[in-house]
Amino acid sequence: MARTVASGYDVVTVTGDPEERGYQYGLAARTRIELALRTYADVFMHYASWDWATVRRHGLRFADPIEDFSPASAREIRGIARGAGVEVADILALNTRSEIMFAAPGRLRAVAASECTSFALTPERTASGVPLMGQNWDWIEGARETAVVLQVRRDDGPDFVTVVEAGMLAKVGINSSGVGLCTNTLISDGDEGRPGVPYHVLLRSVLDSDSGAEAAARIKSTSRANSANYLIADASGFCMDVETGPGDGACGEITPVDGAITHANHFLVGGLTGVDRYLERKAHTRKRLHHLTARLQQHRTHTIESLQEALADHADAPDSVCQHPDVAQPTAERTCTVAGIIMDLSDRSLMYASGSPCESTWSLPVRIDASS
Known part of the structure; x- marks a missing residue:
């Protein structure tokens, strides 16, 4: 795993099998992942008055479709969560935030x-x-x-x-x-x-x-x-x-x-x-x-x-x-x-x-x- 900075964005390099790659990614990007979770918690609360527990619950609806379509991606999501020290439901919510926004009350669809x-x-x-x-x-x-x-x-x-x-x-x-x-x-x-x-x-x-x-x-x-x-x-x-x-x-x-x-x-x-x-x-x-x-x-x-x-x-x-x-x-x-x-x-x-x-x-x- 390597982590460098160029032009303002972290460059994260990962290797290995899906779960190991995910773990390395989550570990290297942990601070930004935590910030992303806080950012989307604020967005969903602002537009829909949904707390993060509600958002995570909606994200979990997509666990089976992801597993069926790409077991490797599902494993990687689990690895990201482990590396970042967060729940799998949190990483699912990040990766399905577009779908959750469309399921939320109408005003959130604007964002x-x-x-x-x-x-x-x-x-x-x-x-x-x-x-x-x-x-x-x-x-x-x-x-x-x-x-x-x-x-x-x-x-x-x-x-x-x-x-x-x-x-x-x-x-x-x-x-x-x-x-x-x-x-x-x-x-x-x-x-x-x-x-x-x-x-x-x-x-x-x-x-x-x-x-x-x-x-x-x-x-x-x-x-x-x-x-x-x-x-x-x-x-x-x-x-x-x-x-x-x-x-x-x-x-x-x-x-x-x-x-x-x-x-x-x-x-x-x-x-x-x-x-x-x-x-x-x-x-x-x-x-x-x-x-x-x-x-x-x-x-x-x-x-x-x-x-x-x-x-x-x-x-x-x-x-x-x-x-x-x-x-x-x-x-x-x-x-x-x-x-x-x-x-x-x-x-x-x-x-x-x-x-x-x-x-x-x-x-x-x-x-x-x-x-x-």
């Missing part, structure tokens, strides 16, 4: 609508001739204090690196097979936190995959707890955006147009929801998609630097691609860009800006040794 904007470029659209992808991960301000960069080295699947809230299995990331993952919240009129495979467990399944096609097939064939958008690409040239509703119904597939895919927080494929609840509440998702798409259209080919600039876009601020916390809002309601992330799929590397990309220093590339 579930995080503002993420993502992209993928095929080789003909990059100056280096390799596939690049990335996004701004936007969420509650408290996540800036709990985010970590998790590097996993293992024998039971591809190694990977992910930028994620401490104690959670995965978020945005890339693995040693060259599979990259970006993601966006979607909210359909069918989302109610139903029993099923949780969103963050499905995100982890992408980084467990040996190819983009395998990852996409796994998402599409699973009974999902909530709607979500999964932008998946790999070093071989696979590039697909998968929009999903809850359950095991049909999914939407979006492929590159002129070598690019961009996505925000509304459905682009018809027929997946009766009412797009995110779009209904936060129409600026269309503006963010427009501005990121326009940025990518400014140049035929892009460099890492031009993509960093695109993620720092402030058009239509404060509802812009690059977001800043509104200090006039109560702490539990402040959202902002937690991290900007860009991945080079051929290089198996990820770089990130901790906080808003316009004012943060980007990290050096975090590389995965494909032969490890």
Whole structure:
């Protein structure tokens, strides 16, 4: 186990079998996990008047679906709890917080609508001739204090690196097979936190995959707890955006147009929801998609630097691609860009800006040794 600090976020490296990896992760990130638990306790109390015992009880509903879908992930969750010195129910609650929010009283669903904007470029659209992808991960301000960069080295699947809230299995990331993952919240009129495979467990399944096609097939064939958008690409040239509703119904597939895919927080494929609840509440998702798409259209080919600039876009601020916390809002309601992330799929590397990309220093590339 290794723990270092770069660009403001702890970098935690773990090895071993699932439970040992989880234990190392929980031990190294213990302080941030404890802070994450306090942060979400405040969020649920603020929006729903739910105490943490109630939140944990709802999280336990997903223990069996996780075990059935990925016994290794279930073991890892148990290991994280042991390393962090907390209950398994606490780590389950962190990893299913999206589903619990949809099961809670209506006002809490508003905070579930995080503002993420993502992209993928095929080789003909990059100056280096390799596939690049990335996004701004936007969420509650408290996540800036709990985010970590998790590097996993293992024998039971591809190694990977992910930028994620401490104690959670995965978020945005890339693995040693060259599979990259970006993601966006979607909210359909069918989302109610139903029993099923949780969103963050499905995100982890992408980084467990040996190819983009395998990852996409796994998402599409699973009974999902909530709607979500999964932008998946790999070093071989696979590039697909998968929009999903809850359950095991049909999914939407979006492929590159002129070598690019961009996505925000509304459905682009018809027929997946009766009412797009995110779009209904936060129409600026269309503006963010427009501005990121326009940025990518400014140049035929892009460099890492031009993509960093695109993620720092402030058009239509404060509802812009690059977001800043509104200090006039109560702490539990402040959202902002937690991290900007860009991945080079051929290089198996990820770089990130901790906080808003316009004012943060980007990290050096975090590389995965494909032969490890």
